[in-house]
Amino acid sequence: MTEKLFCDLPAGDKHLREECISGEDIYGGIFLHMKRDQVRLPDGQQAVREYLTHPGAVAVLAILDDGRVLLERQYRYPIAKTCIEIPAGKLEIGEDHLLCAQRELEEETGYTAKKWSYIRRIHPVISYSTELIDIYLAEDLVPGKSKLDDEEFLDVFAAPLEQLIAWVEGGEITDVKTTISAYWLDRYRKGLVKPHSIK
Structure with missing residues (x-):
């Protein structure tokens, strides 16, 4: 029997996606900016996401x-x-x-x-x-x-x-x-x- 090396990924990612409801800037620096967003989770609940934006x-x-x-x-x-x-x-x-x-x-x-x-x-x-x-x-x-x-x-x-x-x-x-x-x-x-x- 041949061992399976790779897992099968589910098709699509809609069941994982989070949707932004609203957002605000909470800090602005020289090149980093902190944001706080309210998001809707895949199950309909809401959560907060804080993250830094970076120019790359x-x-x-x-x-x-x-x-x-x-x-x-x-x-x-x-x-x-x-x-x-x-x-x-x-x-x-x-x-x-x-x-x-x-x-x-x-x-x-x-x-x-x-x-x-x-x-x-x-x-x-x-x-x-x-x-x-x-x-x-x-x-x-x-x-x-x-x-x-x-x-x-x-x-x-x-x-x-x-x-x-x-x-x-x-x-x-x-x-x-x-x-x-x-x-x-x-x-x-x-x-x-x-x-x-x-x-």
Whole structure:
């Protein structure tokens, strides 16, 4: 008997959807805004949903010619920890996502890339934020000088994929975009996935 590997999803999602009845803004920050909505649940009952709206972001999985991954160490105030991450940054309103990725890579690391591919979109905190992150693959890197913002402090370094995965599995890396990118790159090098080419 062959074991079933995938579950059968029910058709449609109408029985799961929540409908907004009313909403209010409860906080407006520099780029994060907190909203509170009254929603109607699938069974007709009502509930409250609070969430942050976020302009979105990009992340860059940049690969050096020797195969190492370009990384950063940056202090993240909300969790009071210096984190290892791939380069990333938030989108300006209306900004093209690829252009943002190219800008962030150069500003933070000094590198530009001759070859760009699209990996995928992720939603890192689906329970309370609209944030999305589009992840790009950058190859054929050319070194240059970084252009950090006045309030930005970080170390730029490189590590082999095996070390990156070891840091993820050992709990040293907890950042979701970096974790997903590490496992994607491992599958990519095994020929199991491919990026989407950009023309």
